[in-house]
Amino acid sequence: MSILIYTESEGGKLKKTAFELASYASAIATQQGSSVTAVAINANDAEELGNYGVHKVLTVSDDSLNNFSAKKYASIIQQTAEKESASLVIVGSGSNDKFLAPILSAKLNAALVPNVVELPESISPLKVKRTAFTNKAFAMTEVDTEKAIIALSKNSFGLKENSTAVTSESFSPSIPEDASSVTSTDKVSGKVAIADAEIVVSGGRGLKGPENWNLIENLAEVLGAATACSKPVSDMGWRPHSEHVGQTGKPVASNLYIAVGISGAIQHLAGVNSSKVKVVINNDADAPFFKAADYGIVGDAFEVVPKLTEKLKEFKANNA
Amino acid sequence: MKILVCISHVPDTTSKINFTDGDTKFDTNGVQFVINPNDEFGLTRAMWFKEKQGASVTIVNVGGPETEPTLRKALAIGADEAIRINATPTDGFFVAKELAKVVSEGNYDLVIAGRESIDYNGGMVPGMLATFTDANFVNMCIGLEIEGTSATAIREIDGGKETISTNLPLVVGCQKGIVEEKDLRIPNMRGIMMARKKQLTVLEPSTSESHTKIASFEKPAAKGAVKLVDKDNLDELISLLHNEAKVI
Numbered sequence: 001m002s003i004l005i006y007t008e009s010e011g012g013k014l015k016k017t018a019f020e021l022a023s024y025a026s027a028i029a030t031q032q033g034s035s036v037t038a039v040a041i042n043a044n045d046a047e048e049l050g051n052y053g054v055h056k057v058l059t060v061s062d063d064s065l066n067n068f069s070a071k072k073y074a075s076i077i078q079q080t081a082e083k084e085s086a087s088l089v090i091v092g093s094g095s096n097d098k099f100l101a102p103i104l105s106a107k108l109n110a111a112l113v114p115n116v117v118e119l120p121e122s123i124s125p126l127k128v129k130r131t132a133f134t135n136k137a138f139a140m141t142e143v144d145t146e147k148a149i150i151a152l153s154k155n156s157f158g159l160k161e162n163s164t165a166v167t168s169e170s171f172s173p174s175i176p177e178d179a180s181s182v183t184s185t186d187k188v189s190g191k192v193a194i195a196d197a198e199i200v201v202s203g204g205r206g207l208k209g210p211e212n213w214n215l216i217e218n219l220a221e222v223l224g225a226a227t228a229c230s231k232p233v234s235d236m237g238w239r240p241h242s243e244h245v246g247q248t249g250k251p252v253a254s255n256l257y258i259a260v261g262i263s264g265a266i267q268h269l270a271g272v273n274s275s276k277v278k279v280v281i282n283n284d285a286d287a288p289f290f291k292a293a294d295y296g297i298v299g300d301a302f303e304v305v306p307k308l309t310e311k312l313k314e315f316k317a318n319n320a
Numbered sequence: 321m322k323i324l325v326c327i328s329h330v331p332d333t334t335s336k337i338n339f340t341d342g343d344t345k346f347d348t349n350g351v352q353f354v355i356n357p358n359d360e361f362g363l364t365r366a367m368w369f370k371e372k373q374g375a376s377v378t379i380v381n382v383g384g385p386e387t388e389p390t391l392r393k394a395l396a397i398g399a400d401e402a403i404r405i406n407a408t409p410t411d412g413f414f415v416a417k418e419l420a421k422v423v424s425e426g427n428y429d430l431v432i433a434g435r436e437s438i439d440y441n442g443g444m445v446p447g448m449l450a451t452f453t454d455a456n457f458v459n460m461c462i463g464l465e466i467e468g469t470s471a472t473a474i475r476e477i478d479g480g481k482e483t484i485s486t487n488l489p490l491v492v493g494c495q496k497g498i499v500e501e502k503d504l505r506i507p508n509m510r511g512i513m514m515a516r517k518k519q520l521t522v523l524e525p526s527t528s529e530s531h532t533k534i535a536s537f538e539k540p541a542a543k544g545a546v547k548l549v550d551k552d553n554l555d556e557l558i559s560l561l562h563n564e565a566k567v568i
Binding site: 068070071094095096098099100101102103105106107110111112113114115127131132133134135136137138139140141142143144145179180181182183184185186187188191192193194195196198199223235241242244247248249255256266267270273276277279280290291292293294295296297298299300303304307308311312315319 | 331333334337339346357358411412413416435438439440441442443444445446447448450451452456457458459460462472475476477478479480481482483484485486487495496497500501502530531532533534535536537538539540543544546547548549550551554555557558560561562565567568
């Protein structure tokens, strides 16, 4: 069995999730006595995947691929999978992965198992655990096709170093035409995206108004965290939709999630369930979030958050 | 312009999730079903195209007779007609295959689906459907304009958004942002009365092929009790996060 991973890069550099996929694939390969091949598009540091158990890297370099195209990227991964006779393709769970994975699945006639959170229970037939009902449950999914695609949930496996002799090969696939083209990209620079964040600081109605968001932003800045919010906050227009975390918003799978002034409605909790450690700051000791959190402070956000921000600044200065 | 809106019939977001039959089936007991929220945002955008650009709007669902109240609600919101494919949806591949047949036979210009259903969160039907029908595809769509056969779509990306120029036929996987929460419509009495008379066509499935099955479900392990830290002892919180949780 040959395993292929698609490792995403940005600005020529592999994303951290690429190394998590490599770690995950390497663990399967070790069990199965097989090897891991990675395909990387316009990445200059693809050999680094060898530190996480990848044996072979196929690098594709083409300026026409600088803007993401799901159709082109899916076709390239498909061609690589066919060239390598891969029976298992592993992708991530970022917005580009979610765009290309179903196209790839249809092209390869390979079952797609999304939101996977563990190593497979068995390989043949492939049985693997995924989340369902927006993190309120898990589903053990069994695959009936010869080939399969696993879309690994971010931060579910972590990074496992495994230094491996890696060979790198450039690959020139045929690139299909795409009638869709990106005409502009609007990315907030210097801000951490929720999808990439190790730490997320999130605010709710308890903050009373958008003018108080500097509390959240200052705390986030000290921690190098992304900022997020609850559904009512985005519905009232205090914050953009892109920050809305929950069942109909974004899922968060960070290492640390700090909820300030968020009561913890079931839909919100579903969205943050996959975060490893949750801290809640709320002046209502009966807020449901306390039942879902690891650490809690009962107190006024306007008093606690600035103090916490100062203390964390000191901590960071002493531990830098 | 002929629009097809794909409607999933899903448990309301407040539902408690339980399983029966040795944890192999979702327990629908006491669960209220609704239009999948991502689909409802798309349906609402379709209403705009109907009212401003004279589009026709058909809705489609793959499901048993129990999904008809959800379809009637979508008709009451303003869709013109409904199609129900009479089958239990086994996985995303099966649903996409069934929908592809409806799309090809109905010559739809634009297919709007939610980016994912909030029950199984597969997120695969729109992309597969686009590929099976050889249509253009935009996922996580948060803005859509159509002019003749040209389309401009805004897609959410990690940490921002991008604008995509594309053409019909087009499939979009949409989410909140394609319309705002406040734009959602509650059916009025007239809409509900009219919906009763609108056509709801039941078709039998054309395939039984699926890629995956769910062997069993489980619920997350119960969470340990929260550790409360006094608001005047924030050093303790920092110490816990650093030494115990090891996240800072």
